[in-house]
Amino acid sequence: MFDPSATLQLIVSGLAMGSIYALVALGFILIYNAVGVVNFAQGDFVMFPSYIAVSFVLPSVIVFGTVVHWQLPLIATYLLVLILMAAFGLLFNRIAYYPLRDRGWLPVVISTIGVSIFLRNLAQLIWGSQPIVFPSLFGDASLSAGNLHFRPQDLLILGVAGILIVFQYGLFEWTSLGKQMRATAQDRATAQLLGIRVDRIVAITFIYSVLLGAIAGLLVSPIFTVTKEMGGLISLKAFAASIVGGFGSIPGAIIGGLLIGVVENLGGFYISTAYKDAIAFVILIAVLLIRPSGLFGERVSEKA
Amino acid sequence: MSVTRRTILAGAAAGTATLAFPNVVLGKGEPIRVGTIPPITGPQALNGEEEVEGAQYAAEEINSRPGKCFDDRPIELVIEDATSDNQAAVGALNKLLGENVVAVVQPVLSTQIQAMAPVMQKAGLPWMTGGTAVKNTQLGLRNLFRCRASDAITAHGLVDFAVKEKGLKKIGILHASEAFGVGGADQVETALKTYNLKAVAREGFPANTKDFTPELLKIKSAGAEAIIAYVQNPSDSAVILDQYKSLNLTSIAFIGSPAVGNPTALNTAKTAADGIYVAQDFIIGFNSNVATKFITNFYRKYHKQPDVGTGQGWTRDAFLLLADTYKRIGTTDPAKTVEALHQTKHWEGVLGDFTCDTEGNLVHNMSIGLVKSSKVSLVKTVKVTV
Numbered sequence: 001m002f003d004p005s006a007t008l009q010l011i012v013s014g015l016a017m018g019s020i021y022a023l024v025a026l027g028f029i030l031i032y033n034a035v036g037v038v039n040f041a042q043g044d045f046v047m048f049p050s051y052i053a054v055s056f057v058l059p060s061v062i063v064f065g066t067v068v069h070w071q072l073p074l075i076a077t078y079l080l081v082l083i084l085m086a087a088f089g090l091l092f093n094r095i096a097y098y099p100l101r102d103r104g105w106l107p108v109v110i111s112t113i114g115v116s117i118f119l120r121n122l123a124q125l126i127w128g129s130q131p132i133v134f135p136s137l138f139g140d141a142s143l144s145a146g147n148l149h150f151r152p153q154d155l156l157i158l159g160v161a162g163i164l165i166v167f168q169y170g171l172f173e174w175t176s177l178g179k180q181m182r183a184t185a186q187d188r189a190t191a192q193l194l195g196i197r198v199d200r201i202v203a204i205t206f207i208y209s210v211l212l213g214a215i216a217g218l219l220v221s222p223i224f225t226v227t228k229e230m231g232g233l234i235s236l237k238a239f240a241a242s243i244v245g246g247f248g249s250i251p252g253a254i255i256g257g258l259l260i261g262v263v264e265n266l267g268g269f270y271i272s273t274a275y276k277d278a279i280a281f282v283i284l285i286a287v288l289l290i291r292p293s294g295l296f297g298e299r300v301s302e303k304a
Numbered sequence: 305m306s307v308t309r310r311t312i313l314a315g316a317a318a319g320t321a322t323l324a325f326p327n328v329v330l331g332k333g334e335p336i337r338v339g340t341i342p343p344i345t346g347p348q349a350l351n352g353e354e355e356v357e358g359a360q361y362a363a364e365e366i367n368s369r370p371g372k373c374f375d376d377r378p379i380e381l382v383i384e385d386a387t388s389d390n391q392a393a394v395g396a397l398n399k400l401l402g403e404n405v406v407a408v409v410q411p412v413l414s415t416q417i418q419a420m421a422p423v424m425q426k427a428g429l430p431w432m433t434g435g436t437a438v439k440n441t442q443l444g445l446r447n448l449f450r451c452r453a454s455d456a457i458t459a460h461g462l463v464d465f466a467v468k469e470k471g472l473k474k475i476g477i478l479h480a481s482e483a484f485g486v487g488g489a490d491q492v493e494t495a496l497k498t499y500n501l502k503a504v505a506r507e508g509f510p511a512n513t514k515d516f517t518p519e520l521l522k523i524k525s526a527g528a529e530a531i532i533a534y535v536q537n538p539s540d541s542a543v544i545l546d547q548y549k550s551l552n553l554t555s556i557a558f559i560g561s562p563a564v565g566n567p568t569a570l571n572t573a574k575t576a577a578d579g580i581y582v583a584q585d586f587i588i589g590f591n592s593n594v595a596t597k598f599i600t601n602f603y604r605k606y607h608k609q610p611d612v613g614t615g616q617g618w619t620r621d622a623f624l625l626l627a628d629t630y631k632r633i634g635t636t637d638p639a640k641t642v643e644a645l646h647q648t649k650h651w652e653g654v655l656g657d658f659t660c661d662t663e664g665n666l667v668h669n670m671s672i673g674l675v676k677s678s679k680v681s682l683v684k685t686v687k688v689t690v
């Protein structure tokens with residue numbers, strides 16, 4: 001039976017989750033477009049910065065079995081985490097991709113899987129197994145508008161995701177760097193012939209992709225709790241979102257993420273919560289059957 | 305039997321060896337190797353961490369007492385990582401069984417217990433487990449013992465509390481979609497039938513769910529007056545409670561399974577857990593001297609509060625009961641130990657009275673607590689007589 005107030009609530013919460021899927025899906029797409037491989041560590045780029053952030057921001061956190069009391073202001077912590085993750089993105093590029101760049105796609109994919117396993121185990125080694133709560137900028141209070149209840153953090157997620165999407169559009173359409181990134185994604189050899197320093201552009205793409213994961217992590221940690229598994233399901237759904245949208249398509253990743261976030265919530269409520277996760281993959285299969293290139297993807301003939 | 309020269313020489317040799325090396329020949333002082341198989345890595349690593357601490361605490365407690373287990377024989381832990389995966393758990397168990405252990409303690413995950421059961425049935429070693437799914441002790445393994453209250457006891461306790469004590473008859477069930485959660489939800493439905501009631505909603509959620517809005521709203525839409533939640537993972541509990549509060553559902557009573565009241569879950573949920581009720585194997589400040597001593601000594605050793613129910617407490621009890629049983633029968637022979645464990649009556653552990661029933665269930669009581677500021681205070685104790 002249709003329940004308008006529940007439906008509205010489900011759409012709001014689905015859009016917040018969908019925005020996170022979209023940010024992580026964008027990370028997938030950027031690396032895929034730049035080097036032609038799927039980065040299976042993308043979910044762990046959500047988890048790892050969240051752990052770094054709690055270490056800096058909480059009054060006391062156990063790091064390597066020792067209690068630390070850094071307790072930096074929240075905004076300073078955000079900036080510090082982004083700087084550290086940018087450095088990590090460069091390191092990821094130099095260690096996991098660069099030495100293997102001429103050996104085909106498979107070694108690079110295996111390398112990203114290795115990074116994923118390494119980061120999860122490193123997180124357990126450093127921070128242990130306890131889930132950790134990350135404070136929200138807005139405290140624990142929730143807001144109400146009629147029958148609609150939401151956390152301020154949900155609004156922050158929607159707002160930041162929206163800003164990032166606009167920023168990304170501007171970056172790719174109006175800046176020289178963005179155009180070089182697009183050129184490298186479209187045809188690396190030609191881009192190189194045109195004088196673009198392809199390796200540098202690929203490294204920047206890796207850094208940007210890691211930062212997108214880090215921002216997603218910082219946004220969801222106050223509502224998810226920080227655990228080493230927090231990125232797992234998000235990255236799986238984000239991957240599905242990027243395929244639904246058309247793998248390689250930036251607008252497709254955004255629309256795919258939002259679509260999966262909302263439809264899995266509505267499907268969970270109106271069909272069955274037990275199969276809520278399956279719904280994302282049913283959408284994926286349905287889209288692939290009807291339109292194999294995804295909602296916004298180029299047809300193979302067009303791409304060729 | 306004829307006495308030959310060979311028999312006399314063999315007897316003399318044995319006698320001389322006994323006098324010369326009494327500890328070796330009689331096993332005096334020789335360590336008793338007990339295997340334990342917690343999930344040290346993977347999503348259930350928190351359970352594993354707590355269970356390793358419980359095992360180490362127990363070994364220390366046993367080895368520091370006069371006579372240790374018996375004949376001055378200390379407990380020696382042999383630890384293998386069950387991970388959080390059934391197949392890997394069975395592999396780790398096979399490795400453990402090849403390491404000359406006389407008993408196995410763990411796991412707490414019912415799904416792993418059910419996966420390991422065929423191997424353990426063949427091995428025949430005493431098997432002290434913490435999984436609460438009713439089915440575990442109905443798998444036909446005489447060597448399997450459950451050291452915590454089963455879901456049948458917990459679910460009946462929760463339903464009795466909701467229906468009889470609180471007068472709430474419209475019950476919605478929220479549960480994890482794995483062996484523990486599904487088993488618990490089934491037991492809640494069975495318990496409701498004793499009151500001629502049926503759950504108004506039953507919502508399962510897959511592992512690692514992060515948005516519980518559909519589940520909670522569905523239960524609300526069904527008109528539930530209370531939510532009985534069977535959740536295994538502390539971070540899931542924290543996220544559920546946060547969303548329960550932010551969706552303004554606090555007019556619906558929330559009554560959780562033991563893991564919801566786990567100290568980690570409550571410390572993570574913080575104020576979102578205020579006002580909920582939880583089933584507990586144990587509530588600090590309301591149990592026996594054994595429990596008080598355990599809590600005090602554990603805090604001294606680890607500088608934190610133990611999770612008595614799902615973590616360190618039951619693990620400590622499992623080892624101590626094994627050690628006391630070895631002491632009682634004077635041997636570590638697996639078959640004799642299994643039979644002796646079946647004779648357990650009114651042994652006092654941290655979780656209370658341990659008395660073995662025909663299925664190998666040792667604990668038959670649980671408590672209901674009210675949460676405030678991440679602390680649980682006793683509301684009611686439920687006992688089932690065997």
